[in-house]
Amino acid sequence: xxxxxxxxxxxxxxxxxxxxxxxxxxxxxxxxxxxxxxxxxxxxxxxxxxxxxxxxxxxxxxxxxxxxxxxxxxxxxxxxxxxxxxxxxxxxxxxxxxxxxxxxxxxxxxxxxxxxxxxxxxxxxxxxxxxxxxxxxxxxxxxxxxxxxxxxxxxxxxxxxxxxxxxxxxxxxxxxxxxxxxxxxxxxxxxxxxxxxxxxxxxxxxxxxxxxxxxxxxxxxxxxxxxxxxxxxxxxxxxxxxxxxxxxxxxx
Numbered sequence: 666x667x668x669x670x671x672x673x674x675x676x677x678x679x680x681x682x683x684x685x686x687x688x689x690x691x692x693x694x695x696x697x698x699x700x701x702x703x704x705x706x707x708x709x710x711x712x713x714x715x716x717x718x719x720x721x722x723x724x725x726x727x728x729x730x731x732x733x734x735x736x737x738x739x740x741x742x743x744x745x746x747x748x749x750x751x752x753x754x755x756x757x758x759x760x761x762x763x764x765x766x767x768x769x770x771x772x773x774x775x776x777x778x779x780x781x782x783x784x785x786x787x788x789x790x791x792x793x794x795x796x797x798x799x800x801x802x803x804x805x806x807x808x809x810x811x812x813x814x815x816x817x818x819x820x821x822x823x824x825x826x827x828x829x830x831x832x833x834x835x836x837x838x839x840x841x842x843x844x845x846x847x848x849x850x851x852x853x854x855x856x857x858x859x860x861x862x863x864x865x866x867x868x869x870x871x872x873x874x875x876x877x878x879x880x881x882x883x884x885x886x887x888x889x890x891x892x893x894x895x896x897x898x899x900x901x902x903x904x905x906x907x908x909x910x911x912x913x914x915x916x917x
Contacts, residue, residue: 679913679914680756680757680911680912680913680914681911681912681913681914682909682910682911683756683910683911683912684751684909684910685907685908685909685910686698686699686907686908686909687726687907688723688726688727688728688905688906688907689726690723691723691724692718692722692723693718693721693722693723694721694723694728694745697750698747698750698751699745699746699747699750700745700746700747700748700749700750701714701715701716701721701743701744701745701746702714702744702745702746702879702881703715703716706744707886708883708886708887708888708889709885709886709887709890710771710883710884710885710886710887710889710890711740711769711884711885711886711890711894712732712740712741712742712882712883712884712885713739713740713741713742714741714742714743714744714881715741715742715743716743717741719731719733719741720732720733720741720742720743721743721745726906727904727905727906728745728880728904728905729902729903729904729905730742730743730744730745730772730880730881730882730902730903730904730905731743731882731900731901731902731903732765732770732882732884732899732900732901732903733899733900734896734899734900738896740884740885740896740899742881742882742883742884743881743882744879744880744881744882744883745879745880745881746877746878746879746880747877747878747879748777748779748877749779749877750877751877751878752779752875752876752877753776753842753875753876753877753878753910754842754873754874754875754876755842755843755844755912755913756841756842756910756911756912756913757839757840757841757842757909757910757911757912758776758794758839758840758842758878758908758909758910758911759837759838759839759907759908759909759910759911760774760794760795760837760838760839760880760905760907760908760909761835761836761837761838761905761906761907762774762795762835762836762838762880762903762904762905762906763832763834763835763836763903763904763906764795764797764831764832764836764903765799765832765882765901765902765903766797766799766802766831766832767799767895767898767899767901768799768800768892768893768894768895768898769799769800769884769885769889769890769893769894769895769896770797770798770799770882770883770884770889770901771796771797771798771799771882771883771884771885771886771888771889771890772795772796772797772881772882772883772903773793773795773796773797773879773880773881773882773883774793774794774795774838774878774879774880775791775792775793775794775795775796775878775879776790776791776792776794776840776876776877776878776879777789777790777791777792777876777877777879778790778791778871778874778875778876779874779875779876779877780874786810787810787811787812787815787817788811788812788867788868788871789871790809790810790811790871790872790874790876791808791809791810791811791815792809792840792842792847792872792876793806793807793808793809793810793823794807794838794839794840794849795807795838795851796808796888797831797832798888798889798891799889800891800892800893802830802831802832803827803828803829803830803831804825804826804827804828805825805826805828805831805838805851806823806824806825807823807824807825807849807856807857808821808822808823809821809822809823809847809859809872811867811868811869811870811871812867812868812869812871813866813868813869814869822859823857824849824856824857825856826851826854826856828851831851835904835906836851836852837850837851837852838850838851842872844861844873845860845861845863846858846859846860846861847859847872878908880903880905880908881903882901882903884896884899
């Protein structure tokens with residue numbers, strides 16, 4: 666695997682900040698930007714997503730998404746998203762976060778097409794800026810899913826970067842999204858690019874339409890639980906310091 670270094674947003678004349686969520690308040694996430702998923706949602710995961718402040722709380726400058734072991738050995742956690750409130754098309758999406766790591770943990774930073782209710786997954790497109798599974802702790806993953814390329818077919822496109830103990834500190838997980846490609850970064854390391862094949866085919870490039878952002882902490886499930894789970898390590902926190910969205914200055 667070849668990893669390239671890149672100065673990212675340090676190049677002041679390349680990007681302009683157009684929206685940010687700094688989590689500089691206390692309580693529930695700002696309802697002008699964020700909504701919740703609730704229930705058992707996907708991938709045979711063990712957690713029940715709630716809108717309870719015990720699972721999603723803004724405190725001390727971070728949004729804390731907490732997976733908890735409840736009475737009866739059930740697990741609750743949080744998943745917040747910008748669906749119907751803020752969407753994104755091209756530009757740079759940058760998230761500073763500290764991930765948890767335990768057998769069964771599966772934090773993610775990702776996007777889905779805002780047309781998901783009309784065309785369904787995977788035709789709406791999925792962009793996984795960051796996924797981490799606790800059974801393989803020194804790897805961070807980026808993936809895309811489309812109708813032609815997805816994990817159900819075994820054809821999804823992605824890559825992995827190996828890093829030392831990524832859970833020990835905050836890191837920047839980012840996507841730079843252009844009309845002709847998408848580039849994925851761990852801090853300043855570019856480790857995955859997905860090109861637009863130029864065919865004008867939604868099955869391979871549904872990424873010319875708006876997407877919305879999701880931040881969640883799953884536990885278990887088809888990937889997160891592939892090698893078992895350890896609930897004795899709960900509660901676990903997924904800490905998000907900020908979310909920032911930039912556009913190239915000429916795009917604005």
